[in-house]
Amino acid sequence: MDYSAVLVLCGFSFLAGFVDAIIGGGGLIQTPAMLFTLPRYPVPTLIGTTKIPSMFSSLMGAFQYSRRVAVVGRFIGPMMAIAFGASWFGSWVLSRVPNSFMKPLALVILIGVFIYTLIKKDFGQVSHRVVTASQQQKRMWFMGAGIGFYDGFFGPGTGSFLVLGFIALIGFDFLKASAHAKLVNASTNLASTLFFINEGKILYAFAFPMAIASLSGAFLGARLAILKGNRFIRVFFLFLIAATILRFAWDLLR
Template sequence: MEITFDVAVLLFFVALLAGIVDAIAGGGGLITIPALLAAGLPPGAAIATNKIGGIAGSAAATLHFLRMRQIDLKRSRRMMLATFLGALAGGIALTRIDGGVLRQVIPFLLIGFALYFLLSPRVGAEDRAQRLTPALYAATLAPLIGFYDGFFGPGTGTFLAISCVTLLGFNLVKATAHAKLLNLCSNLASVLFFAASGHIVWAFGLPMLAGQWIGGTIGARLAVTRGHQLIRVLMVIMAVIVSVKMLLE
């Protein structure tokens, strides 16, 4: 499928904006997938192609968080593998299972999370006692959220960040950093699966890859410098937007 220069430039800037939002609070797919649909891609190809930009944005954000020492790779290795395998299983299941139940349940979960953060302004302000060890998180939540991302996707970054705050005891900046690391693993699994199955339209995906790489870097910088207040506000906003969009659909 061919792409004109004007459309490529538009997709680049759309992806740049999505990368900034996604690195801070998740939900960048709400910006990029409609743009791909408007550019003429069918829904399946749009979702698959969107993962190209997603992997660039999450990789750029992860690299910045690593440089800022917000990620503990040693403690995260099991969680990374579990998320990757979960997303791979989710991508395979996508071709065989109806996602209708998820579409009905997820909006209410996200609204609940948004209210929790809105009504608890000190949540994520600083580290606190963990409720799960990284090993137990890797055995339970990580593969489930990875599966969700590979199978459906909206709100994955929010789920990861919230679970890192509430279960692993991270502050919001550190939780966002680890969410991008795990999201990178789930995006990688999805890209490998969709590329092998031939669903990705590379002519559309490559301009978005460049845009989300830059946007992911900018968003990660803002998350580190502006702290948990910026993340909390954007996380609430994006959780509500994702929920409303899914309920309307």
């Protein structure tokens, strides 16, 4: 057991949990750290290992938000179930077909999201009802299916896409969108975790210490987001989207 590698990965997991609890995107920190620190292991095994700390981070974030932010309980439960099934299916498809086309597509979408959020200053600053209850139900369940599949099939940026969907399609502000996104992301992470456990692709000696570090980071991140509110989360959202764009562009151009 390489204890120095465990300590390094726990540090990155703490940071990933902190960022993920605020606006999502912890995988953008954690996954590259795994690939760089443990290059001798197969990539599917490393990705599978990150799912356990990601799941714990999402659960901690969801718990912290749910204590202070009202959740649309009658719709979020079915949405989580749909996202769970879609994420499992996405992981199954990933094991049989390549997902190389997803990165350019996600890059184009994220650039559009960044520009729109930057220009529209009031985006996500106020919670407002823009759809009927019936439309809200359909849109949330559609989001659960689409983004859940994306998380299982590709993954990076899932939390950000969930936040964006809750703001643009449902009318939530950033804080309420983050609260709901954590619940759905916990469901998709659970599905991926169970899939990789079944496939035997998890390094438990790394996964559990990383999970503890991720929990700690998520606790602090969620508390900070709740304390600072929508303006702070908007800035963090723009920063994370910009970082994601740069990372995807680097991967495509190198």
